[in-house]
Amino acid sequence: MDDLLDEPPGQLLLVENDSDIADALVTLLSADGYRIDLARDGQRGLHLALHDRYQVIVLDRRLPGIDGMDLVIRLRRRAVAARVLLIGALADPAERVRGLDAGADDYLVKPFDLAELRARVRALSRRRFDAAELIPIGAGRLDLTQRRVRLPDGRQVALSAREFALIRLLATQPTTVHSRGPLRRRVFGADRSPAIVDTYVHYLRRKLGGGVVRTVHGLGYQIGTL
Incomplete structure (x- = not known):
C-alpha cells in the first residue's frame, strides 16, 4: 500500500465552465502534481474523456453543451473507467443519489472546502485503474x-x-x-x-x-x- 501512495499523481480531466472555479482548481490540483486537461463544456469534456486515459475526472453538475449528469451516463455507457467526482450546487440527498446511480464515484456539494476536494481526489486516485487492477x-x-x-x-x-x-x-x-x-x-x-x-x-x-x-x-x- 505504501508503494501505491508514493506513486506520483496521474492525469486528471477537469470539466468546469466557471472560469474562477476552474482556474482555482487547476492551480490547486497542479500543485499536488496532477497533469490537468481543462474542458469548459460537456461536449469538449466528452471528447477528451473518450480519447485520453484519465485517472480521475472532476466535473460540474451544470455544464453547457452536455449536462454533467448526462456526461457521466455517457462515459459509463462507453466503458470509460476513470474515477468521477461530480460537483453539484444542490445539497438534496436525492440529487446526490442520482449522481452516484448515474455512475459517479463521489459527489461533492458546492460551496466546498478546497482541502476536502483535494482529499476526495486523492482518495479516488488511490483506487486507480491500471493494468494491475x-x-x-x-x-x-x-x-x-x-x-x-x-x-x-x-x-x-x-x-x-x-x-x-x-x-x-x-x-x-x-x-x-x-x-x-x-x-x-x-x-x-x-x-x-x-x-x-x-x-x-x-x-x-x-x-x-x-x-x-x-x-x-x-x-x-x-x-x-x-
Whole structure:
C-alpha cells in the first residue's frame, strides 16, 4: 500500500465552465502534481474523456453543451473507467443519489472546502485503474484497462464496449440485484428496447459461460461466477 501512495499523481480531466472555479482548481490540483486537461463544456469534456486515459475526472453538475449528469451516463455507457467526482450546487440527498446511480464515484456539494476536494481526489486516485487492477468474478478476473475477462484457465476473452459496461456495473456491485430498467438506462440509454439487457446478458453468457450472470427471478440480474 505504501508503494501505491508514493506513486506520483496521474492525469486528471477537469470539466468546469466557471472560469474562477476552474482556474482555482487547476492551480490547486497542479500543485499536488496532477497533469490537468481543462474542458469548459460537456461536449469538449466528452471528447477528451473518450480519447485520453484519465485517472480521475472532476466535473460540474451544470455544464453547457452536455449536462454533467448526462456526461457521466455517457462515459459509463462507453466503458470509460476513470474515477468521477461530480460537483453539484444542490445539497438534496436525492440529487446526490442520482449522481452516484448515474455512475459517479463521489459527489461533492458546492460551496466546498478546497482541502476536502483535494482529499476526495486523492482518495479516488488511490483506487486507480491500471493494468494491475482486476475485479474478481469467481475464480476469474475482469481487467478494467484491457476490457477483457481472464478466465480461470488463463484464457482471455475480449468484450465489446457495451458488454464491458454491463459486466463492469454488475461486477463492481456484486451484492446488488439490478432490475432491467435501471440497467437499460445506465448502460444502453432509456430510449433502447427493454429487451436489450436480456440480449447482452445472452452475449456475455455465450462468451463466458452461463454462470457469469445470475438471474434472480422476478427481480433482475446479479454478477455470477466463472
